[in-house]
Amino acid sequence: MKSRTLRRLRNTALSLLGCAAVVLAGQGAYMPVVSYADTQTDLAQQIADADAKIKDIEQQIASAGSSIEANEVQQDNYWNYLVATQAQIDLVNLDVAAKEQAILDKEAEIADVEQRIEDKELQISETERRIIDTEEQIARLDAENRENIRRFGQIIKAMYMTDSSNYLSVIAGAEDFYDIFVRSEILDNASKQNMKFMQKLLDDIHFQEDVKTELGNIKDQLEKDKDQLAKDKIALETERADLEDEKYALDEQVKYYNDLNAGYWSQYNTYSAKIQDLKDRQANLQYQKKITQADRDKAQAALEEEIRRAKERAKNNTVYDEGEWTWPLNPSFHLITTYFGYDSWRGGNHGGIDIGNSGIMGANVYASKGGEVLVAKTTYIPGYDYGMYIVIDHGNGYQTLYAHLSAIYVTVGQEVTKGECIGAVGSTGWSTGPHLHFEVRKDGSRIDPFSVVALPAV
Ligand SMILES: [Zn+2]
CATH class of the missing domain: 2.70.70.10 (Glucose Permease (Domain IIA))
Structure with a gap:
């Protein structure tokens, strides 16, 4: 008092x-924490507002959750597409590898044929060289034979002073029997020797000509073989070109699937970003909810304090x-x-x-x-x-x-x-x-x- x-x-x-x-x-x-200007009604309204806000936030969180689930379903779809196309790419890549091996095999075959063509060309040039040798041999023998014939003719010319090398004309030119004898004997001897020698030369020439013919045949065969090999090479190159076309088609397939995959990845990543955004949003909403909850708790405490004070005043009943x-x-x-x-x-x-x-x-x-x-x-x-x-x-x-x-x-x-x-x-x-x-x-x-x-x- x-x-x-x-x-x-x-x-x-x-x-x-x-x-x-x-x-x-x-x-x-x-500076009161809660202004006394806040009435119990105001505080009750604040609590109700906070409750409504929390409920709204919770609905938004649930809605974001549903969106996340929907986006995850979409994302899973694209993941499945990615797995499927990747399997396809792996498959086509196997084909590409097989095709590449086939091309390598074909190239080895082509290299082999080229080697054989080269061998044939060497053989041909060797045969040609031998043909030339043989022709030279023939020419030499032929020249030798011609020389012998010329010398034989000169002998006869010298002996009989005739320009004829004809045996009969030699005989016909004889003036008497002795002459005939001598002439015939000499002629005969000379002839015999010469003929024998010339015959040998002719035989050699014939032999060489046979050799040349044989070489010509060999060369023809080699040329034919070479032509065949060239045809084989063209066929192999065509096959290789076909293989390369097939490989190109497969490469195009791989490219197509890779492009497809890139698109799927892009979609997949878009959904990842969306999901992340939604998760961020959820986290933000959770934070807002926490703050609102704190505000509500504060208003609740203030209201309880107000009620307590009101009760205390009523108890004291100070008038x-x-x-x-x-x-x-x-x-x-x-x-x-x-x-x-x-x-x-x-x-x-x-x-x-x-x-x-x-x-x-x-x-x-x-x-x-x-x-x-x-x-x-x-x-x-x-x-x-x-x-x-x-x-x-x-x-x-x-x-x-x-x-x-x-x-x-x-x-x-x-x-x-x-x-x-x-x-x-x-x-x-x-x-x-x-x-x-x-x-x-x-x-x-x-x-x-x-x-x-x-x-x-x-
Ligand atoms: Zn007023």
Whole structure:
């Protein structure tokens, strides 16, 4: 009781200072975790909003999960295509390898035929050389024979002074028997020797000519063989060209399947990226859910604290003063610019009444009923919320709130009496001009102030 008296004394001093229009700058900043401006209704709404948001996030997570599954099915399809085409590629590659071996075999055959053609050409040139040798031999023998014939003729010419080498003409030229004898004997001898020699030469020539003919036959055969080999080579080259055409066709098949595979890979990777995006989205949603859950827990704790406080107040059942409520301003300030309830300009519910006569700036604000100061908020963000405001608890579940003030003359925990000056009208926070926003709450919910306080008579 003693402390209460002291507090009352101090409060009165402060009130006097306030009503002398002294602004208490730098008054202890009071920064509650959850603003007392949050009513139980607000907190319950916050919890319901958070629950709805969590439910929505969970649906989005489930939806992303379904999308992941659908994309994974698509991705599996492309994986199966990849496996199938790869099997096809492996198969065709086996064919290509076989074809390449066949081409190598064919090339070996061609090389063999070329070698044999080369051999034949060597044999042909060797045979030609021998033919030339034989022809030279024949020519030599022929020359020798001609020489013998010429010499024989000269012998006869010398002996008989005739230009005839004809045996009969030699005989016919004989003048007597001796002559005939001698001539015939000599002629006979000479002839015999010569004929024998010439016969040998002729035999040699004939032999060489036979050899030449034989060589010619051999050469003809070799040429025929060579021609055959050349034909064989052409046939082999045709076969090799066919094999290369077949290999080209197979290469084209491999190329086709590789292109197909590249397309499938691209699709597969596209789905991988989609799935990753969805998983990222899920992770992000999980994070959002966690944050929302934390906000919900905070609101839940605040609500429980509010309820606890309300119960405590109800238990104490502190009633600061009985009787009528008083108007929070000088009765001359009673122009209501916005009433309690739905307001089309704001597009929402108005939690109190706005009083905004001209000349109201700086006017004294009075406690509507006796009570204890719960909030005396001097810090604020310009353009937002209540600005500087006061909340007074009046007991019996009642509270009043005075917002957009330009000055505050009370402190938290201070007891005030009905009609006591607590601050000055201003335009702080979300306000378009000087006015007092006055709220009345009952058991944590905003109620129409006119249900407890009367508009002053003009
Ligand atoms: Zn208002």
